Amino acid sequence: MVEIWTNSAGMPSAVARRAERAEASGYDGVTTVDSQNLSGDCYVALALAATGTGRIKLGTGVTNPFTRHPAVTACAIxxxxxxxxxxxxxxxxRGDSALxxxxxxxxxxxxxxxxxxRLQGYLNGEEVPFEASGNVDALRxxxxxxxxxxxxxxxxxxxxxxxxxxxxxxxxxAAAARHADRITFAVGADPARIAWGIETARAARVKAGLDPEIPFGAYxxxxxxxxxxxxxxLGEGGVSLFARFSAMHGSAVGPTTEEEKRVMEGIHDAYDMTRHSRTGSPQAAVITSEFASEFGIFGPPAYCLERLKSLVSLGLEKLVVVGSSAGANPDEAARAEQRFVEEVLPGLR
Structure with missing residues (x-):
């Protein structure tokens, strides 16, 4: 059965309350961002969420390899x-707003x-070689x-x-396919792009002499x-955030239509990191209705359910649902999420 996750951000107490509501609503997991300048500490938040919940899974969404040594990350999680x-x-x-x-x-x-x-070594309880730049010998x-x-x-x-x-x-x-336990694609909701990501991962695992199958998910x-x-x-801030990942350095990657390529690269060119993930930002203004209908899922419950089921049928075992964006009308955002919980989520079970 596919796992359905939701996301969160903010101060640890707010994340903890969000996790409690998500568990009561039937979600399988909740992530919280790791972006020290924009949100509270993710590990404090997850620990608080753990004390107020008993079933829901708790994850970073996502951390990076820069702001913490792998031993520190492993210890925290x-x-x-x-x-x-x-x-x-x-x-x-790889890191984005945090960096x-x-x-x-x-x-x-x-x-x-x-x-x-190195991270996997720590989490497996193994000894991890010192980095070449280490200088503990200087202490004698x-x-x-x-x-x-x-x-x-x-x-x-x-x-x-x-x-x-x-x-x-x-x-x-490919790097994830060689070293991760799971891969969650951030390529949008276009089935062709999800299928491409899955095949790319499987090919990399085969080349590395590994079993091609690994759990796959998608934001x-x-x-x-x-x-x-x-x-x-309501969701344009999140769309601009995730679509930019497909053109992080200015050129779109993966299978794209001409419209997708144009918008992805336009989002890159317009991106204002001081308004990261927010509705009404310059990058959100680049999004067209056509692009949104391909990259995201916006519409009545039956339509959303059909689109999500089509992604699950590709072999996905996890969906991290990113809903309304920061800056969206809070009442409209709350109604949209409630409708997802009541009218879409049960159909995915």
Whole structure:
């Protein structure tokens, strides 16, 4: 059965309340962003959410390989895993707003892949070799560690924490296929693009001598509204955020129509990171009705359900539903989410 997740952001107490509501509404998981300049600490939030819930899975959506050493990331998510009695998921990507607000672009793919390798070592309870740049020898200690390990982590008490990579381009998909436990695509809701991501991952796993099958998921922009145009406006901030990932460096990646290519690259050119993910931003203004209908899912409940089922039929085991954007009318946003919970979510069970 497909897992249906929702997302959250904000101060830890707000994320905890969001997780409690999501669990009561029937969601299988909730993510919270890791963007230190724009939101509260994600691991504090997930730990608080763990104490107020008993079933729902808890994940970062997503962390990055820059702002924390892999040992620190592993320790933080392992702490959430212990507090939640085995419900944590480590979502990770190359980084976006968290890095941009420190003056950096996303981590290079090679660096990202090395981070994934080290992260998995820590989460598996293994010794991880010191990095070449280490200089602990300068302390001239009587004795010192020769490798790095999270000493308190005892594999086997709970299921291994899944590393779930958020991936868009072919190089990141391939790196995820080699090192992640799961891949959640951020390529929109166009079945052709999802199918391309799945085949790209499977091919990379086969080339690496691995079983081609791995759990796949997708981030999908969905707003339930009888008027698709109103739904699009409610969710345009999230659409601009995810669509930009497909043209992160100015050129669209993956299979695209001419309209998709034009809009993706237009969003890149117009992107204002100071209005990241917000309705009414310059990048949101680039979105057309045609693009929105392909990249996202906006419309009445039956339409949304049909589109989501078509994605699940491709082999997806997880959908992270991204609804109304920051800055959208709060009453309209609340009604749209309630309709998703009452009129769409049950049909996915």
């Amino acid at each position: 392992a702490t959430v895993h212990a507090v939640s009695q085995g419900r944590a998921v480590l979502g990770i990507g 941009a607000h420190l003056g950096f672009s996303p981590s290079p793919v090679k660096q990202f892949e090395d981070y994934l390798w 200690l009587a004795n010192q560690p020769t490798a790095s390990r999270i000493e308190w982590l005892r594999p086997g008490r709970y299921p291994k924490i899944p590393v779930d990579v958020a991936a868009t381009g072919p190089k990141v998909i 999908v922009n969905v707003v339930v509204h009888d008027d698709p145009e109103v739904g699009r406006r």
